[in-house]
Amino acid sequence: MKKMDHRMSSRGFNRADPTRRGVARMVLGMMICLTWLYPISGQSLLEGEFGDIDLGRQLVEPKRLPTLKELREAVRKPQMASVLMFKLYGDGHNYYLPVWSGDGHRLALQRSDLQARSSKLLVFQTLSQAAPTQIDEASTAYDSSFRWGMPSATSFVFARIESSDGETQVYFSPDGTAPLAKTSGNGRHTTPSLYERTDGIWRLVYEDDGQLIHQAWNADGPVEAPVPLARGASPRWHREGTRLLFTRERSRSGPAIIYDIVVRNLQKETDVVLPTDPSHTVRSPTWSPDGDHVAFYVRPPGESKPWKIQVASAQEGGGRPLGEDVVVNPNFGGEGPAWQPDGRRVWFFSHAKRKQAYYPLLAADIETGATTLVDYPTRCTGPNDLAVNPACEVPEMAFVAHDGRPQDVFVLFLNHY
Numbered sequence: 001m002k003k004m005d006h007r008m009s010s011r012g013f014n015r016a017d018p019t020r021r022g023v024a025r026m027v028l029g030m031m032i033c034l035t036w037l038y039p040i041s042g043q044s045l046l047e048g049e050f051g052d053i054d055l056g057r058q059l060v061e062p063k064r065l066p067t068l069k070e071l072r073e074a075v076r077k078p079q080m081a082s083v084l085m086f087k088l089y090g091d092g093h094n095y096y097l098p099v100w101s102g103d104g105h106r107l108a109l110q111r112s113d114l115q116a117r118s119s120k121l122l123v124f125q126t127l128s129q130a131a132p133t134q135i136d137e138a139s140t141a142y143d144s145s146f147r148w149g150m151p152s153a154t155s156f157v158f159a160r161i162e163s164s165d166g167e168t169q170v171y172f173s174p175d176g177t178a179p180l181a182k183t184s185g186n187g188r189h190t191t192p193s194l195y196e197r198t199d200g201i202w203r204l205v206y207e208d209d210g211q212l213i214h215q216a217w218n219a220d221g222p223v224e225a226p227v228p229l230a231r232g233a234s235p236r237w238h239r240e241g242t243r244l245l246f247t248r249e250r251s252r253s254g255p256a257i258i259y260d261i262v263v264r265n266l267q268k269e270t271d272v273v274l275p276t277d278p279s280h281t282v283r284s285p286t287w288s289p290d291g292d293h294v295a296f297y298v299r300p301p302g303e304s305k306p307w308k309i310q311v312a313s314a315q316e317g318g319g320r321p322l323g324e325d326v327v328v329n330p331n332f333g334g335e336g337p338a339w340q341p342d343g344r345r346v347w348f349f350s351h352a353k354r355k356q357a358y359y360p361l362l363a364a365d366i367e368t369g370a371t372t373l374v375d376y377p378t379r380c381t382g383p384n385d386l387a388v389n390p391a392c393e394v395p396e397m398a399f400v401a402h403d404g405r406p407q408d409v410f411v412l413f414l415n416h417y
Helices: 002-010 020-035 068-076
Strands: 058-061 082-089 095-100 107-113 118-124 142-148 156-161 168-173 189-196 202-208 211-218 221-237 243-253 256-265 270-274 281-287 293-299 308-313 317-322 345-349 361-365 371-374 381-388 396-402 407-414
Touching: 095 142, 095 381, 095 396, 095 407, 107 142, 142 189, 156 189, 156 202, 168 189, 168 202, 189 221, 202 221, 221 256, 221 281, 243 281, 256 281, 256 293, 270 317, 293 317, 308 345, 345 381
Parallel strands: 118 142
Antiparallel strands: 058 082, 082 407, 095 107, 107 118, 142 156, 156 168, 189 202, 202 211, 211 221, 221 243, 243 256, 256 270, 281 293, 293 308, 308 317, 345 361, 361 371, 381 396, 396 407
């Protein structure tokens, strides 16, 4: 299975107008991507045909796996288009915030009942699992703010509300096993971000009642005691562990806080403040895959104003607004704009393009601002929390949507980027 996975990742899709060899590679990538995830129902594949394959999932559209000929035709089309969509999971609960691991194999989910104040974190260690596994089955606490560690593919951190008074602690797992608390005492320790250095030192940044805190440890114990970095939120480590992206408090008026988007160079102890309109609300910054750019949500003053995505150079600032009336999760601010693996586009849903409760998928080019619309099955409504597989060059996207009353998790494959 791991060999097939590596093969799939290294033989990804070429872009539009491929050669015959490129088409073959794209089709092979799609075939492997669709078949290695799920068990084959006991049949040998005929040359040029998939045969009778049971994905073990409810197909949304088409109702069967595409044939080899259909895949070849799909990847030759210059425009991006849906190839296959299926329901990954749904059990009557509402799901949120799918998050891919860095290697693109694992998918974490949040199952929440906002009115009952119940929230659990679950993980598909592989998408061949019939159902995800709950983190810490014995716990009755409220878990949220899940984030995979960097660059590790199995470590993770999250925030847990353990008491009725709202005190929240950060929990850590180095390898996907039972998590342990990494904070203690009074306060709300939330929005953690984790990085593992090659020398075995773990670095953790989290928010403690509006103050960003950094701490470090290794197998022998603490390396650096917790120290404050800035008043802010939503920290994210750069892929090399030398810079930190976060929102920093600029001003506040009562409960309302105005933030800047900041990139801190931890080696030089310098900050780059990305230019934004001082009257606008900003939130949920994310790094581009190569770490050269930053994308975040921005909105003019007023709760009813529409969100856009702004992209800027992490070194120089600048950038441009992208999209219009972007769908943003109002309840959870942990995940920001979704980048495709090569960093050329960000992906999102938009209220501006909706048809009743159906919102098409859009991709915005960060250089030109040009937007491409991609339709998927209209049976799924009210989509949110888009997550693009960061390691697979075959376009594979997870998001939540309604197919009935509950909010389930879906996976969509496109023909190419």
